[in-house]
Amino acid sequence: MMERTTLARTTSIWIIAILLLFILSVVLGIIMRLSQGGVISQSPVVFYSQMTTHGFTMIGIWFVAGMVGVNYLMQRYVSAPVKSNIFALLFTIIGVVLLWVTTFVGKFHTGWTFLYPLPFKIAWAGWATPLFFVSLTILGVGWLVWSVSLLMAIFKKYSITRALAWQHFGKNPSFETPPFILITVITLIGVITCLLAAVLLIVLFFAEYFSSGTFVNDPLLMKNLTYFFGHTIANEMLYLGLATLYELFPEVSGRPKWKTTWYVALAWNCTLVFILTAFFHHMYMDFVQPESFQIVGQVASYLASLPAAVVTVFSVLTLIYRNSIRWSLTNVLYFMGVAGWVIGGLGAVIDATITNNLVLHNTLWVPAHFHTYNAMGNVLFSLAFFNWAANRFAGIGESGGANRLKIALLLVGGTGFLLMFYLGGAYSIPRRFNIYPMEFSLAASFARIAAVFAAVYLAAVLIFFWDILRKCLKLLTYSR
Amino acid sequence: MILLLWAPKLYALTPVYNLDEETNIYQPVADIRVTTEEGGIYLSEIYSGRPIILTLVYTRCAGVCNPLLMRLKENIELIDPKREFTILVLSFDPLDTLEDMQGMAKRFTLDEDPRWEFAVSREIDKLNRSIGFNPVRAGAKRQFDHEALLIGINRNGLITKKLIGLRNEAALGAMIVEINDVFVPSYPLPDNKRSFSCFNYDPATGKNSPGWGLLVLSLPATLTLLLVLVIGINSNHEHH
Amino acid sequence: MSDKHEFILVLFLLLAALVAIVFVYVYLSSGAKSSQKEDGKGLNNTQRFWFFLLLTAALFIFASFTIPKSPYYLFEKESPSRVVFVAAQQYYWALSSEAIGPGNPGAGEAIELKRGELVEFRVTSLDVNHGFGIYDESNNLIAQTQAMPGYVNRLRWKFEKPGTYKVLCLEFCGLAHAVMRASFTVR
Structure with missing residues (x-):
């Protein structure tokens, strides 16, 4: 039981750290929208340093949030790793601190995409570029070790074919792979792949950096690697959240657990394959990319999300439809998260169509759709897990209290904030502009309105944080 | 860590891309009269039948002309024979005679090849102006200082591609595609310093042959697959 | 819009x-009258x-x-009547009817296109990645391609409406990304 307690303690430290960083990053986001709205005035360097920090931190924390949930729930099936979890926690903290130092002290501001060769066009402290790659290396190593150890823990009990639920393709499988294990394994394989892409990317950056001009990278390859890593991790972290949903949603709702069937197995195995080529959709406007890749990109983008989404949505909706459900904050968050994920996915599919991408790429439509399935999808999945876990740590049931308020604030804040992005995209307003040119007469107003709604969303997050913090601290201070 | 932070001087951060090949694109080539083995003929009579790869050389060249022709001859062998083109080797030296050029054709054993034409012209200056070619007389040795230049001319007499320097068959293939008016939405600038290019696009066949970069790009998935297999096979399964 | x-x-x-x-x-539908289907499957x-x-x-x-x-196949069967060379650099666009290079920096040239003619933009970058986004007079994004160092991307387009068109940068390229712009006219 000792080990489980350590895992619970580590998990609660993760939760507190993630929510703290989340609040700071949301604040950065609001500051950026206020700056774009002309309410406050910031230098471009400050603005873009914030943008870089915001992007990296958000991707980082919601990825680890998914990992934390999966790691914690895994102990129901296998002996869940603890050491690598703590290792990753330490590396994440060091990595994030170094990253924030490069952006806030060093004024490093390439955006999270750090497209080659931008990090070498130094417009910041000279040490910030190498420190930036060092911080990425630290995060990458920590997460890679963690993902591999999770996978190893599963493979100790489940063989590869069973972990991937291949026996379900045959008639009358004698062994049932739990959906949680299936999704976790599929996702971890994708996570490891994209982390390795990041490692390669960093190696190539360092190679050029230290070669004194004898080694020059190909911008096309570097861009491909960047999105291989960036797109894939953003996508996989959502699936980590989904894994926890598959495990907890029926349970919290008081319904029988979902079973893995042949089509569930097939859907997730398809996802494993398609997700690795979907990132090509980031490069539709790079006409240099071979056309076959572009077409693969469009088809894979449709197929990467479709099976998983259809299966999940069906499972969730049919579980609820005209059934008596024990609603609590946890399953309401999961339920809303699925809706947000689907709506964001619709925005994504529209943008992943090449002819639309011609007039949407790098407009505000892009942050619109990914903020939808993050802020109103993945974040809610993780908040659901956090809420469930915090209650467990504190040894209490679902509390009522400010639940309705929290949900209302999240919904209103999130919807309003996202709608401004979508409108901005439809008005062709470019993304990543610290100030809007006069021609875009509505852009600044959209930004100001978005800031107000985002503040409403932040209010909900603060209530969540306070509630979850109290419960987590109960565990952390207990028996000390 | 401290060693890593010791920032080396960043060399080559402003790469110089050669944009000379971009000049005169889609401009008409001067319709000059040239003299080949078969007699006088206007360029328009040639390109209206088949698009032209125009090569400018002179027979006394002690420099790049011979390597250029040799490379061109070798590369042409690697190109899909279904593509249509005429290679017009034209002397830009007024001192060259048709016989000199025919001798050159024989030396390269190209005199029997129907795709190759060797020619001289009296209107070479007019041509040079239309294609942006500026050979400069160098000293008394009757030598010229000039670029190794290939001009691609489509069936409408427009310059659709230029290649400067000794280039590989992929570049030549790109030219043959361009003179046949096939639209390729992108092409690389001449810059052979890049490591790990993703794709060696071969426009002659319209296919991408995987470059080293593609191998790099497929490495993460390959490594993961291996890793998963290794972990999976080495694990002790507790199930029955 | x-x-x-x-x-x-x-x-x-x-x-x-x-x-x-x-x-x-x-x-x-949930909760109220309770389960009619025990297995929870619709x-x-x-x-x-x-x-x-x-x-x-x-x-x-x-x-x-x-x-x-897709833009890769736009007007592929036709021969363009105009070429506009585009070279992006932190933080300006060089647009020129002639190839841009040391002899022709391409700055300050007024580009005038004819309505309905096929124009081919040959877009490259001399430093980092940029995005060549064309906006019409009503500030709608009508077409774009990326400007990637070492490569030339070709965007073919026919402008049907006369007016002044703007070029904005659609790939984050550094601190003055938002003010990197150019324009051309269509008559």
Whole structure:
């Protein structure tokens, strides 16, 4: 039981750290929208340093949030790793601190995409570029070790074919792979792949950096690697959240657990394959990319999300439809998260169509759709897990209290904030502009309105944080 | 860590891309009269039948002309024979005679090849102006200082591609595609310093042959697959 | 907002509303009168499979309909009557009718295009990645391609409406990204 307690303690430290960083990053986001709205005035360097920090931190924390949930729930099936979890926690903290130092002290501001060769066009402290790659290396190593150890823990009990639920393709499988294990394994394989892409990317950056001009990278390859890593991790972290949903949603709702069937197995195995080529959709406007890749990109983008989404949505909706459900904050968050994920996915599919991408790429439509399935999808999945876990740590049931308020604030804040992005995209307003040119007469107003709604969303997050913090601290201070 | 932070001087951060090949694109080539083995003929009579790869050389060249022709001859062998083109080797030296050029054709054993034409012209200056070619007389040795230049001319007499320097068959293939008016939405600038290019696009066949970069790009998935297999096979399964 | 953007926005909002309605409906259906179906399954496996197949087929039809209209195939059978060379650099656009290079920095040239003529933009970058986005007089994004160092991307376009068109940067390229711009006219 000792080990489980350590895992619970580590998990609660993760939760507190993630929510703290989340609040700071949301604040950065609001500051950026206020700056774009002309309410406050910031230098471009400050603005873009914030943008870089915001992007990296958000991707980082919601990825680890998914990992934390999966790691914690895994102990129901296998002996869940603890050491690598703590290792990753330490590396994440060091990595994030170094990253924030490069952006806030060093004024490093390439955006999270750090497209080659931008990090070498130094417009910041000279040490910030190498420190930036060092911080990425630290995060990458920590997460890679963690993902591999999770996978190893599963493979100790489940063989590869069973972990991937291949026996379900045959008639009358004698062994049932739990959906949680299936999704976790599929996702971890994708996570490891994209982390390795990041490692390669960093190696190539360092190679050029230290070669004194004898080694020059190909911008096309570097861009491909960047999105291989960036797109894939953003996508996989959502699936980590989904894994926890598959495990907890029926349970919290008081319904029988979902079973893995042949089509569930097939859907997730398809996802494993398609997700690795979907990132090509980031490069539709790079006409240099071979056309076959572009077409693969469009088809894979449709197929990467479709099976998983259809299966999940069906499972969730049919579980609820005209059934008596024990609603609590946890399953309401999961339920809303699925809706947000689907709506964001619709925005994504529209943008992943090449002819639309011609007039949407790098407009505000892009942050619109990914903020939808993050802020109103993945974040809610993780908040659901956090809420469930915090209650467990504190040894209490679902509390009522400010639940309705929290949900209302999240919904209103999130919807309003996202709608401004979508409108901005439809008005062709470019993304990543610290100030809007006069021609875009509505852009600044959209930004100001978005800031107000985002503040409403932040209010909900603060209530969540306070509630979850109290419960987590109960565990952390207990028996000390 | 401290060693890593010791920032080396960043060399080559402003790469110089050669944009000379971009000049005169889609401009008409001067319709000059040239003299080949078969007699006088206007360029328009040639390109209206088949698009032209125009090569400018002179027979006394002690420099790049011979390597250029040799490379061109070798590369042409690697190109899909279904593509249509005429290679017009034209002397830009007024001192060259048709016989000199025919001798050159024989030396390269190209005199029997129907795709190759060797020619001289009296209107070479007019041509040079239309294609942006500026050979400069160098000293008394009757030598010229000039670029190794290939001009691609489509069936409408427009310059659709230029290649400067000794280039590989992929570049030549790109030219043959361009003179046949096939639209390729992108092409690389001449810059052979890049490591790990993703794709060696071969426009002659319209296919991408995987470059080293593609191998790099497929490495993460390959490594993961291996890793998963290794972990999976080495694990002790507790199930029955 | 252009017609195309408006269509996209309306389509998205309708779909989003549909999803929201379904979710709210299902939420409201729960709890009250309790379970009529003990297994919690609305559709059986075969029905789900057909639904999935239908959705996939719809998407494939959609893809096969839209892919041929991709910018890589625009006006590919025609020969352009104008070439505009575009070289991006932190933080300005050089547009020129002549190739841009040491002899022709391409700055300050007024580009005038004719209505309806086929123009080919040959877009490259001399430093980092930039995005060549063309905006019409009503500030609608009408077409774009990326400017990547070492490569030339060719965007073919016919401008049907006369007016002043703007070029904005659509790939983050550094601190003055938002003010990197150029313009040309169509008569």
